Amino acid sequence: MDFRELAQKRLPDPMFHYIDGAAEDEWTYKQNTSSFDQYELIPRFLVDVDKIDTSTTVLGQKIDWPFFCSPTGYHRLFHHDGEEGAIRAAARAGTMFCLSTISTTTIEDVAKASDGPKVFQIYVLKDRSLSQEYIQRCKDANYDALCLTIDVPSNGRRERDLRTGMTVPPKLGLSGYMNIAKHIDWSFNYLTHRPTPSMVNLEHKVQKNSSGTSVMDFMNSQFDRTVTWKDAAWMIEQWNKPFAIKGILSVEDAKIAADIGASAVMVSNHGGRQMDGCPAPFEVIGDIVEAVGDKVEVILDGGVRRGTHILKALAMGAKACMGGRAYLYGLAAAGEEGAYRSLSLLREEVQNNMILLGATSIDQISSKHLRKV
Ligand SMILES: Cc1cc2nc3c(=O)[nH]c(=O)nc-3n(C[C@H](O)[C@H](O)[C@H](O)COP(=O)(O)O)c2cc1C
Numbered sequence: 487m488d489f490r491e492l493a494q495k496r497l498p499d500p501m502f503h504y505i506d507g508a509a510e511d512e513w514t515y516k517q518n519t520s521s522f523d524q525y526e527l528i529p530r531f532l533v534d535v536d537k538i539d540t541s542t543t544v545l546g547q548k549i550d551w552p553f554f555c556s557p558t559g560y561h562r563l564f565h566h567d568g569e570e571g572a573i574r575a576a577a578r579a580g581t582m583f584c585l586s587t588i589s590t591t592t593i594e595d596v597a598k599a600s601d602g603p604k605v606f607q608i609y610v611l612k613d614r615s616l617s618q619e620y621i622q623r624c625k626d627a628n629y630d631a632l633c634l635t636i637d638v639p640s641n642g643r644r645e646r647d648l649r650t651g652m653t654v655p656p657k658l659g660l661s662g663y664m665n666i667a668k669h670i671d672w673s674f675n676y677l678t679h680r681p682t683p684s685m686v687n688l689e690h691k692v693q694k695n696s697s698g699t700s701v702m703d704f705m706n707s708q709f710d711r712t713v714t715w716k717d718a719a720w721m722i723e724q725w726n727k728p729f730a731i732k733g734i735l736s737v738e739d740a741k742i743a744a745d746i747g748a749s750a751v752m753v754s755n756h757g758g759r760q761m762d763g764c765p766a767p768f769e770v771i772g773d774i775v776e777a778v779g780d781k782v783e784v785i786l787d788g789g790v791r792r793g794t795h796i797l798k799a800l801a802m803g804a805k806a807c808m809g810g811r812a813y814l815y816g817l818a819a820a821g822e823e824g825a826y827r828s829l830s831l832l833r834e835e836v837q838n839n840m841i842l843l844g845a846t847s848i849d850q851i852s853s854k855h856l857r858k859v
Pocket residue numbers: 504505506518556557558559586587588607635732754755756757758759787788789790808809810811812814
């Protein structure tokens with residue numbers, strides 16, 4: 487959370503609140519982290535914890551500790567190191583990176599930036615040929631897995647963004663531009679680093695398709711409210727490698743995901759950015775593990791700010807955790823080094839608290855370590 491403060495100082499308000507904000511009253515957003523407080527960890531002592539192994543395997547990739555980076559858009563708006571800096575930070579911190587469709591660095595350039603394990607976050611778009619193109623590009627660039635985000639049939643109402651003007655299309659207004667001008671370090675780097683942030687994975691389509699439509703408008707027009715499980719099944723077939731479905735909050739949807747052949751479900755409410763009032767991942771993950779944990783990997787996404795949150799999720803049956811803001815605040819504050827440092831702190835907390843818990847490997851962490859407050 488120190489990185490959150492540093493990010494707030496460095497970023498203009500519209501960019502900071504785009505990261506920090508969530509939908510409507512932000513109730514779900516707060517629940518995502520506070521739900522971890524409903525459980526305590528029960529340590530066991532006089533166990534030989536001289537050597538511990540924090541590694542695990544998720545989506546076919548061995549990672550050094552059970553947390554990886556969730557897909558988040560627009561990195562170059564936050565720091566000129568962008569997605570390339572973020573994937574390098576993840577690899578240096580011994581973990582996996584998930585690239586967003588609305589990234590400001592291409593699928594190929596991110597793959598070139600690091601040999602670390604990587605996932606691409608995809609949508610079933612109105613133009614199915616574009617989704618198909620992404621699948622092919624990910625195959626060519628050797629991505630290890632795909633994750634299909636299913637919780638954006640419409641955008642959540644993020645009221646901070648409505649106030650600052652970080653909307654589609656942006657409506658920053660005079661006060662927004664003045665605020666940007668006041669953040670000299672950010673503005674200097676924004677103007678002097680190429681290319682100007684944009685949704686680079688889409689640009690070629692916009693040039694071909696339209697006269698004057700911005701890339702943002704084009705992306706927005708691509709969200710398809712008619713998408714169903716049939717389309718998700720189609721995508722799984724096209725990919726033919728580890729495939730996760732992101733945005734699951736119910737046992738029923740988790741069962742369908744398992745039935746259509748997904749390898750993992752990411753239990754997530756998009757960091758509280760979509761529907762306010764829906765449950766926190768930690769509250770529903772136990773039931774989902776019980777229903778489908780023997781068929782698919784169940785990953786918790788959202789609210790993780792501490793190593794103990796990760797351990798509680800594992801004790802609840804999660805295979806691993808992932809998160810966005812935990813590394814984004816670091817990236818926004820200090821680029822690759824900031825993202826690396828924030829991930830490293832989280833990793834150290836996992837290591838130290840595993841020793842205190844009396845667990846020498848991830849598979850030893852179980853419900854016997856949890857107690858409801
Ligand atoms: C600034 C920002 C941008 C995001 N962009 C995307 C995105 O492009 N695609 C996606 O599936 N999820 C996106 N998310 C949601 C994250 O993948 C993840 O679900 C969320 O950050 C988890 O909550 P946490 O930030 O508390 O860890 C975004 C989240 C943030 C904060």
